Amino acid sequence: xxxxxxxxxxxxxxxxxxxxxxxxxxxxxxxxxxxxxxxxxxxxxxxxxxxxxxxxxxxxxxxxxxxxxxxxxxxxxxxxxxxxxxxxxxxxxxxxxxxxxxxxxxxxxxxxxxxxxxxxxxxxxxxxxxxxxxxxxxxxxxxxxxxxxxxxxxxxxxxxxxxxxxxxxxxxxxxxxxxxxxxxxxxxxxxxxxxxxxxxxxxxxxxxxxxxxxxxxxxxxxxxxxxxxxxxxxxxxxxxxxxxxxxxxxxxxxxxxxxxxxxxxxxxxxxxxx
Amino acid sequence: xxxxxxxxxxxxxxxxxxxxxxxxxxxxxxxxxxxxxxxxxxxxxxxxxxxxxxxxxxxxxxxxxxxxxxxxxxxxxxxxxxxxxxxxxxxxxxxxxxxxxxxxxxxxxxxxxxxxxxxxxxxxxxxxxxxxxxxxxxxxxxxxxxxxxxxxxxxxxxxxxxxxxxxxxxxxxxxxxxxxxxxxxxxx
Amino acid sequence: xxxxxxxxxxxxxxxxxxxxxxxxxxxxxxxxxxxxxxxxxxxxxxxxxxxxxxxxxxxxxxxxxxxxxxxxxxxxxxxxxxxxxxxxxxxxxxxxxxxxxxxxxxxxxxxxxxxxxxxxxxxxxxxxxxxxxxxxxxxxxxxxxxxxxxxxxxxxxxxxxxxxxxxxxxxxxxxxxxxxxxxxxxxx
Numbered sequence: 001x002x003x004x005x006x007x008x009x010x011x012x013x014x015x016x017x018x019x020x021x022x023x024x025x026x027x028x029x030x031x032x033x034x035x036x037x038x039x040x041x042x043x044x045x046x047x048x049x050x051x052x053x054x055x056x057x058x059x060x061x062x063x064x065x066x067x068x069x070x071x072x073x074x075x076x077x078x079x080x081x082x083x084x085x086x087x088x089x090x091x092x093x094x095x096x097x098x099x100x101x102x103x104x105x106x107x108x109x110x111x112x113x114x115x116x117x118x119x120x121x122x123x124x125x126x127x128x129x130x131x132x133x134x135x136x137x138x139x140x141x142x143x144x145x146x147x148x149x150x151x152x153x154x155x156x157x158x159x160x161x162x163x164x165x166x167x168x169x170x171x172x173x174x175x176x177x178x179x180x181x182x183x184x185x186x187x188x189x190x191x192x193x194x195x196x197x198x199x200x201x202x203x204x205x206x207x208x209x210x211x212x213x214x215x216x217x218x219x220x221x222x223x224x225x226x227x228x229x230x231x232x233x234x235x236x237x238x239x240x241x242x243x244x245x246x247x248x249x250x251x252x253x254x255x256x257x258x259x260x261x262x263x264x265x266x267x268x269x270x271x272x273x274x
Numbered sequence: 275x276x277x278x279x280x281x282x283x284x285x286x287x288x289x290x291x292x293x294x295x296x297x298x299x300x301x302x303x304x305x306x307x308x309x310x311x312x313x314x315x316x317x318x319x320x321x322x323x324x325x326x327x328x329x330x331x332x333x334x335x336x337x338x339x340x341x342x343x344x345x346x347x348x349x350x351x352x353x354x355x356x357x358x359x360x361x362x363x364x365x366x367x368x369x370x371x372x373x374x375x376x377x378x379x380x381x382x383x384x385x386x387x388x389x390x391x392x393x394x395x396x397x398x399x400x401x402x403x404x405x406x407x408x409x410x411x412x413x414x415x416x417x418x419x420x421x422x423x424x425x426x427x428x429x430x431x432x433x434x435x436x437x438x439x440x441x442x443x444x445x446x447x448x449x450x451x452x453x454x455x456x457x458x459x460x461x462x
Numbered sequence: 463x464x465x466x467x468x469x470x471x472x473x474x475x476x477x478x479x480x481x482x483x484x485x486x487x488x489x490x491x492x493x494x495x496x497x498x499x500x501x502x503x504x505x506x507x508x509x510x511x512x513x514x515x516x517x518x519x520x521x522x523x524x525x526x527x528x529x530x531x532x533x534x535x536x537x538x539x540x541x542x543x544x545x546x547x548x549x550x551x552x553x554x555x556x557x558x559x560x561x562x563x564x565x566x567x568x569x570x571x572x573x574x575x576x577x578x579x580x581x582x583x584x585x586x587x588x589x590x591x592x593x594x595x596x597x598x599x600x601x602x603x604x605x606x607x608x609x610x611x612x613x614x615x616x617x618x619x620x621x622x623x624x625x626x627x628x629x630x631x632x633x634x635x636x637x638x639x640x641x642x643x644x645x646x647x648x649x650x
Binding site: 131 | 351357366380445451
């Protein structure tokens with residue numbers, strides 16, 4: 001289970017909203033491909049991206065200017081393409097759908113089509129956007145509900161004075177295997193590292209980063225990568241940064257879009273240990 | 275209830291002790307089943323006692339709360355921030371993908387994986403479904419009678435228990451879909 | 463106690479909540495340590511509140527009891543036989559957290575509690591480790607030569623016996639697990 005992404009989602013979009021797309025990426029900045037995958041993952045899919053574009057401009061979902069939205073959507077797609085990322089098929093499918101709607105709207109309308117919503121691709125798209133937004137909001141509401149492990153603590157008591165041999169729990173080995181898979185899935189990159197015992201350790205790298213943040217208050221994101229270590233080294237550094245950010249031990253900041261990211265230590269919260 | 279059963283207040287103490295001792299929420303049936311066959315209290319009697327216990331704890335730091343699979347004692351929300359200080363580790367966060375998937379299952383159940391993909395507009399990974407099955411938040415409840423007979427997923431009581439809910443009706447209301455009436459003059 | 467601290471009865475509720483939330487008995491020091499530095503109550507103040515809680519629970523099914531390592535709520539002796547009936551009913555179900563812990567010990571041994579927490583990404587309660595020690599599925603096998611000299615846990619022969627394994631080599635290899643996970647078949 002991946003937790004909330006620490007990367008700011010504005011990265012590719014400020015460029016678009018300013019009205020002109022970026023021609024090329026700054027050459028001096030090495031961005032590990034994983035980082036961009038994560039930017040892409042900020043959106044849950046084409047519907048989410050479209051909703052973002054619509055809501056960002058306070059547009060009425062029932063009356064979206066298809067031309068404008070299509071144009072923005074395409075710009076996003078092209079930037080992602082420029083970064084040489086593989087775009088999920090769903091995004092391309094949506095691009096095709098938008099292009100189709102656009103072309104239909106540009107054609108003179110036949111009189112009998114005005115009334116019938118049924119096969120109007122706009123109607124279908126709007127309905128899907130509405131349904132997706134409804135679920136998106138519901139998921140946010142669900143996330144706010146008080147829940148176990150975060151808001152609810154059970155009141156427990158000691159029962160060791162009770163004299164009975166509790167029947168012992170029955171466990172099958174596959175339960176253990178299932179459980180282990182859960183752990184692997186949850187922490188996949190990290191556990192991959194732990195289990196295969198690679199020489200590069202995310203934990204060591206985390207310590208290293210925290211150490212360098214003790215001597216200097218701000219470190220450039222790119223300075224944390226040593227290209228000589230190759231791909232694995234870059235990935236380990238990157239994971240270490242993500243882990244630290246997730247643990248709220250560091251802060252990743254960016255002065256302006258596509259400026260170099262810089263890392264600083266967060267003031268540690270005094271954590272309780274019992 | 276037979277005459278062998280302890281007097282009223284003692285009966286209340288037994289129910290209270292059982293609710294405190296149990297690892298998981300206890301339903302009226304489960305509480306009933308603890309008593310010997312001839313002394314089984316009626317559910318109504320247990321319910322009365324539970325209501326009394328609820329009011330006993332009104333001024334305390336804990337409360338008897340009803341979730342989908344029964345009653346459990348839990349620390350009141352007002353004390354949650356203090357209790358959180360006891361635990362050094364941060365609670366797990368769930369990804370949007372997972373929350374959206376479980377929301378679709380909860381609100382539209384029973385649904386197939388295809389239904390979820392249709393609403394979210396992206397494919398749903400096998401991992402995601404198995405995470406939800408592992409957590410016992412969802413289960414397979416039959417198959418849809420279409421080609422391929424895809425599994426139909428529904429939420430479980432454990433899902434409701436986890437989110438402190440007694441039933442699906444207690445979930446936040448789903449917003450109404452605005453009526454769609456595409457006018458001819460719709461903006462291009 | 464500074465003026466910032468909640469009023470008396472609220473302070474009592476906080477202590478009560480902490481005692482209910484904790485897995486293990488809590489000493490006065492441990493209770494003290496929960497409060498922010500400038501608001502730390504004196505031990506005497508905590509003791510006064512504990513005495514008050516003790517008398518609050520006099521008529522209930524549980525009591526606040528002092529053991530060597532601190533204070534804990536426990537079921538009263540009079541209700542113990544009923545709780546025994548509850549426990550005798552059905553074998554408990556191990557939590558996911560406990561299964562994950564034993565899985566990590568089995569595959570990564572020897573490991574410290576810290577190693578387990580790092581892999582799981584969440585804290586491992588003392589209860590969980592002692593359940594596994596009680597069950598004789600794991601044992602302490604030396605200490606890691608790092609500050610604090612944490613215990614190193616390994617699985618036991620009883621663990622292998624229970625799962626009908628002749629040796630640790632009989633456990634499915636991790637690579638196989640991944641393949642099985644992808645295939646979604648868990649017929650182990």
